[in-house]
Amino acid sequence: MNTNQYMDIFVEESREQLQRLNSNLLAIESNPQDIEGINETFRVAHTLKGMAGTMGFKSIASLTHAMENALDLIKSKKLQINSQTIDLLFQCLDSLEVMLESTIKIGSDKGSDVTLLISKINALSDSEQKTKSESVTVQTKSLTLDDFQKNIIEHGFSRGFQPYHIDFKLSETCVLKSARAYIIFKALEALGDIIHSIPSVQDIENEKFDTSFSVVLVSVKEKEEIELKLKNISEVDDVVAKPLELKSIQIVAAEDNEKVDGDSTTANQQETKTQGFASKFTKNIRVDVERLDLLMNLVSELIIIRNRLQGTSVKSNAEAMTESLEYLGKITSDLHDAVMKVRMVAVDTVFSRFPRVVRDLAKSTGKEIRLNVLGGGTELDRTIADEIGDSLIHLIRNAVDHGIENLDERTASGKQKIGNIELSAYHDGNNVVIVVGDDGKGIDTGKLAKQAVNKGLFTAQEADNLTDREKMNILFDPRISTAAVVTDISGRGVGMDAVKTKVESLGGIIDIQTEKGKGTRFLIRLPLTLSIIQALIVQVEKEQFALPLGSIKEILNASKSDIHKVRNQDFVSYRDMLLPLIYLDARLGVMREPLNNLKKDSLTLVVVRKDDRLSAIAVDELVGQQEIVIKSLGKYLSDIRVVSGATILGDGKVITILDLNYLV
Amino acid sequence: MIDVGNAENSIQNSLYVLFELNVDVYAINIEKSESIERLPEITRVPDSAEYIVGIINLRGDIIPVISLKKRFGISESNYTEDTKIIVVSSDNLRVGFIVDKVIEIVEISSDTIQPVRNLDNEFDNSFLAGMYDCEYGVVMLLDPQSVLKIEI
Numbered sequence: 001m002n003t004n005q006y007m008d009i010f011v012e013e014s015r016e017q018l019q020r021l022n023s024n025l026l027a028i029e030s031n032p033q034d035i036e037g038i039n040e041t042f043r044v045a046h047t048l049k050g051m052a053g054t055m056g057f058k059s060i061a062s063l064t065h066a067m068e069n070a071l072d073l074i075k076s077k078k079l080q081i082n083s084q085t086i087d088l089l090f091q092c093l094d095s096l097e098v099m100l101e102s103t104i105k106i107g108s109d110k111g112s113d114v115t116l117l118i119s120k121i122n123a124l125s126d127s128e129q130k131t132k133s134e135s136v137t138v139q140t141k142s143l144t145l146d147d148f149q150k151n152i153i154e155h156g157f158s159r160g161f162q163p164y165h166i167d168f169k170l171s172e173t174c175v176l177k178s179a180r181a182y183i184i185f186k187a188l189e190a191l192g193d194i195i196h197s198i199p200s201v202q203d204i205e206n207e208k209f210d211t212s213f214s215v216v217l218v219s220v221k222e223k224e225e226i227e228l229k230l231k232n233i234s235e236v237d238d239v240v241a242k243p244l245e246l247k248s249i250q251i252v253a254a255e256d257n258e259k260v261d262g263d264s265t266t267a268n269q270q271e272t273k274t275q276g277f278a279s280k281f282t283k284n285i286r287v288d289v290e291r292l293d294l295l296m297n298l299v300s301e302l303i304i305i306r307n308r309l310q311g312t313s314v315k316s317n318a319e320a321m322t323e324s325l326e327y328l329g330k331i332t333s334d335l336h337d338a339v340m341k342v343r344m345v346a347v348d349t350v351f352s353r354f355p356r357v358v359r360d361l362a363k364s365t366g367k368e369i370r371l372n373v374l375g376g377g378t379e380l381d382r383t384i385a386d387e388i389g390d391s392l393i394h395l396i397r398n399a400v401d402h403g404i405e406n407l408d409e410r411t412a413s414g415k416q417k418i419g420n421i422e423l424s425a426y427h428d429g430n431n432v433v434i435v436v437g438d439d440g441k442g443i444d445t446g447k448l449a450k451q452a453v454n455k456g457l458f459t460a461q462e463a464d465n466l467t468d469r470e471k472m473n474i475l476f477d478p479r480i481s482t483a484a485v486v487t488d489i490s491g492r493g494v495g496m497d498a499v500k501t502k503v504e505s506l507g508g509i510i511d512i513q514t515e516k517g518k519g520t521r522f523l524i525r526l527p528l529t530l531s532i533i534q535a536l537i538v539q540v541e542k543e544q545f546a547l548p549l550g551s552i553k554e555i556l557n558a559s560k561s562d563i564h565k566v567r568n569q570d571f572v573s574y575r576d577m578l579l580p581l582i583y584l585d586a587r588l589g590v591m592r593e594p595l596n597n598l599k600k601d602s603l604t605l606v607v608v609r610k611d612d613r614l615s616a617i618a619v620d621e622l623v624g625q626q627e628i629v630i631k632s633l634g635k636y637l638s639d640i641r642v643v644s645g646a647t648i649l650g651d652g653k654v655i656t657i658l659d660l661n662y663l664v
Numbered sequence: 665m666i667d668v669g670n671a672e673n674s675i676q677n678s679l680y681v682l683f684e685l686n687v688d689v690y691a692i693n694i695e696k697s698e699s700i701e702r703l704p705e706i707t708r709v710p711d712s713a714e715y716i717v718g719i720i721n722l723r724g725d726i727i728p729v730i731s732l733k734k735r736f737g738i739s740e741s742n743y744t745e746d747t748k749i750i751v752v753s754s755d756n757l758r759v760g761f762i763v764d765k766v767i768e769i770v771e772i773s774s775d776t777i778q779p780v781r782n783l784d785n786e787f788d789n790s791f792l793a794g795m796y797d798c799e800y801g802v803v804m805l806l807d808p809q810s811v812l813k814i815e816i
Contacts, residue, residue, distance in 0.1 A: 297724075301724055304724075543707075543708065587710075588710035588711075589710055589711075631725075631726045632726070633709070633719065633726065633728065634726070634727065634728060634757070634758070635756065635757055636728050636757050636759055636812065637709060637712060637716070637719075637728050640709060640710075640711050640712050641711070642710055642711045643709055643710060643711070646707070646719055646726045648721050648724065648726070652721055653705060653707070653721070654705075654707040654719055654720060654721045654726060655707060656707060656709060656710070656719070
């Protein structure tokens with residue numbers, strides 16, 4: 001069957017299923033009694049298996065098959081849910097994600113080695129059953145050997161070497177477990193050849209084991225002799241050696257595990273799908289984003305022509321005309337809102353991968369962390385949702401790594417042992433606000449300032465005069481946020497400056513609130529949509545420019561006497577402050593008619609906000625406020641930063657939209 | 665053409681737009697040119713390279729227009745009724761070229777295209793794909809891709 005045409009659907013659906021698998025596993029981890037969660041996870045694994053089977057992706061199918069088996073055992077209470085099982089299932093999930101990406105890139109999941117994971121799952125299921133049925137004192141794990149090891153055993157057997165499976169239990173009081181294990185391994189090597197160990201030798205060396213481990217040894221010695229020799233080693237509580245029979249050894253053979261009954265699974269899959277999920281999900285249609293973009297473009301055109309009609313009706317002044325135009329205007333706005341909503345996705349699509357990130361980070365840092373997600377249903381434009389994820393991960397990583405203190409510090413400062421990370425989203429006017437917060441130690445602004453002085457950003461004296469907020473902004477300085485403060489504030493490669501740049505490129509702003517000892521909150525304020533904004537249109541000489549209304553604080557008129565020159569830079573007094581003054585004509589190279597060079601007595605100023613700083617931009621005239629459709633300048637002009645795009649006005653005229661973040 | 669072993673297959677006839685820049689005649693393969701437009705109002709883009717005249721509204725799309733003369737380092741003259749924009753698309757880029765006058769569209773056979781030879785030192789030969797002799801004199805065939813290459 002030619003499955004190429006289904007590839008897109010497969011990828012899209014698999015991603016969804018993996019996402020669901022991820023959240024289900026997290027749910028099971030936090031609540032192992034959640035039978036419905038387990039069932040759901042099982043169904044997802046089953047669906048994935050079916051889809052992969054149909055598409056001919058054998059590795060994915062066989063791995064999901066193994067997962068399904070394990071989940072089935074969990075369902076029937078034959079396998080316990082503990083951190084080991086959950087970790088393994090997460091590993092499978094990661095592996096599935098990698099394989100899915102490789103199917104996208106190379107159109108096949110070949111080359112992905114799933115045998116190890118599958119054998120681990122099988123080992124887990126087997127060991128669980130064994131411990132139940134045999135109730136041996138030392139926990140045994142089933143043996144999974146590869147062909148090479150099997151050959152050694154077979155070869156040795158024919159020459160009188162007996163394979164033994166030996167379980168060790170070290171004394172609970174043993175301090176240097178890996179050193180003790182080393183002595184045991186030395187003793188074993190004197191007795192014969194070690195061909196396998198559980199866990200691996202490396203893990204044992206790194207003390208990644210509890211108090212027991214097991215090895216497979218081939219030796220000419222008798223069982224009793226071996227046990228005696230080994231029991232003589234101090235701090236060894238128990239040694240059980242069992243002669244192995246060849247047929248009891250389970251050989252991991254990739255082919256056996258990879259057989260998947262494609263036809264029957266797809267049939268089943270259909271069933272489970274309709275039974276299991278139908279009730280849970282609202283009706284969806286999958287639509288190509290390009291088609292939505294097209295629809296959006298058409299609506300944009302409609303808005304342009306509406307603006308144009310409204311412009312002409314002012315001149316013609318026929319009442320009926322004006323009335324219908326107002327109606328047309330309302331419908332157009334509604335239509336625009338509706339189309340915009342189609343493009344919106346719940347912020348959950350971004351948030352849903354973070355519980356896992358936090359979980360893994362918490363595990364690796366040894367901290368206990370609770371992630372509180374709020375407002376996952378808040379919607380924002382798909383493009384923004386796609387773009388903002390990495391920045392959020394960076395902030396979350398920072399919060400875990402550097403925000404939340406370790407357990408000792410938390411207890412010392414009288415905090416709850418569990419650290420909290422807040423991830424929330426809410427609508428605020430025409431913006432979406434995303435908050436990443438923690439209840440950790442907060443950011444030490446003094447320390448930051450010191451770093452900046454060390455780096456030569458400021459002199460010590462200048463640093464003393466900085467406000468707290470200014471000190472905080474050091475965090476976003478590319479010279480600071482990369483290597484210098486890795487241990488204290490920032491993460492690794494991607495610095496805070498990258499986060500800030502990304503947020504700003506999406507037309508948003510980022511703000512920090514921090515209190516020493518109480519925690520830190522990063523507030524990211526993003527526009528609801530990227531394509532249509534409210535703008536102020538200004539004129540300089542004969543040229544018009546659009547300024548996004550979001551950054552504009554106020555319009556004012558200043559007389560010449562309000563302007564002060566300090567070191568070649570003009571400032572204007574505004575309330576109690578002096579704002580740097582930017583002359584738009586000079587800044588943008590607008591050609592002046594010679595006569596107009598004579599400066600007027602009063603200036604029209606647009607006060608804009610960037611971060612917490614205000615600046616004033618001098619323009620000739622205000623044309624008006626208008627909803628504009630942002631159009632990209634295209635690849636050819638992409639390096640021009642002062643202009644973020646262009647828009648077509650009602651009369652067909654093109655004007656550029658200025659990037660105020662860059663301008664001021 | 666040096667190799668004539670398989671002449672019938674290798675000779676292709678293509679249509680070219682002939683146009684004027686000052687007194688010289690240039691040509692662009694019609695496959696690379698999308699349309700010829702009358703000069704609309706051009707909006708200047710601040711901070712852009714000198715040869716980028718600005719952006720225009722082409723039936724709802726915004727496209728940049730460049731002055732070929734400035735790009736080639738020839739002196740610019742005033743726009744007239746004959747001044748046109750040739751919209752070129754290449755490598756997913758759509759850009760308008762301002763030309764003094766569009767002469768006509770001609771069919772040029774690939775075996776009559778000659779390699780680029782040095783005419784004078786003023787002109788950057790890397791923009792050319794070849795040359796062609798006809799009633800208008802020596803026609804220079806433009807390679808839009810190298811014209812659009814962003815350097816600076």
